[in-house]
Amino acid sequence: MATMKRVSRGERERLAGPPRMSRVTEMSGVSLPRLTVPITIGVLLAIQSAFMLVQVVPTTIWADHGYPNGPIPNKLYPLVAALFYAIPTVVGLLVRRWQAAIVLATLPAWLVLGAFAVGGAFRNGPFYLFQDPHGPGTVGTLELMAFLGALGWLARDLVARLLRKGA
Numbered sequence: 001m002a003t004m005k006r007v008s009r010g011e012r013e014r015l016a017g018p019p020r021m022s023r024v025t026e027m028s029g030v031s032l033p034r035l036t037v038p039i040t041i042g043v044l045l046a047i048q049s050a051f052m053l054v055q056v057v058p059t060t061i062w063a064d065h066g067y068p069n070g071p072i073p074n075k076l077y078p079l080v081a082a083l084f085y086a087i088p089t090v091v092g093l094l095v096r097r098w099q100a101a102i103v104l105a106t107l108p109a110w111l112v113l114g115a116f117a118v119g120g121a122f123r124n125g126p127f128y129l130f131q132d133p134h135g136p137g138t139v140g141t142l143e144l145m146a147f148l149g150a151l152g153w154l155a156r157d158l159v160a161r162l163l164r165k166g167a
Contacts, residue, residue: 037094045108048087051080052112052141088145092152105149109141 054070062070072080088105095101117126 041091041094041104044087044091045104047083048091049108049112051084051087052108056112056116085148088148089152089155092149092154093156095149095153095156098150098153098157101149101153102146103149105152106142106145109145113138113141 054072059068059070062068091105092101095104
């Protein structure tokens, strides 16, 4: 009976060679550090959460703080609108699995709407966001973010398939 030699982690890593890249990265020939994508996703989700927070805060509160039209300058409205739709799509593009694309694309909405629901429960009741006229808007926001994340993932999958066929 042969005994197997125990190999240390450092030796295993040395024998394995450089870390393996994703299939899309290998096919495109572009090498990105391992943390670039998770950090990019985190930054995008933070920006999306800020946009969602601006969206759910009532305009009367912004007006009370000296922002009658909200904290975003009028000149930036088109850019913010484009980013609001592009960020979940880009997040979907950056994620390997479709389930993760949908969860991460909707995460800012879940967090901000959840915090707003908990914060507003004392004043408006526990189901404020799901009562008329807020219910359809709440569900519609979650559906939109999920769809955009899935759309981004589908675009990633299509590009990966096209690159595989071309190789």
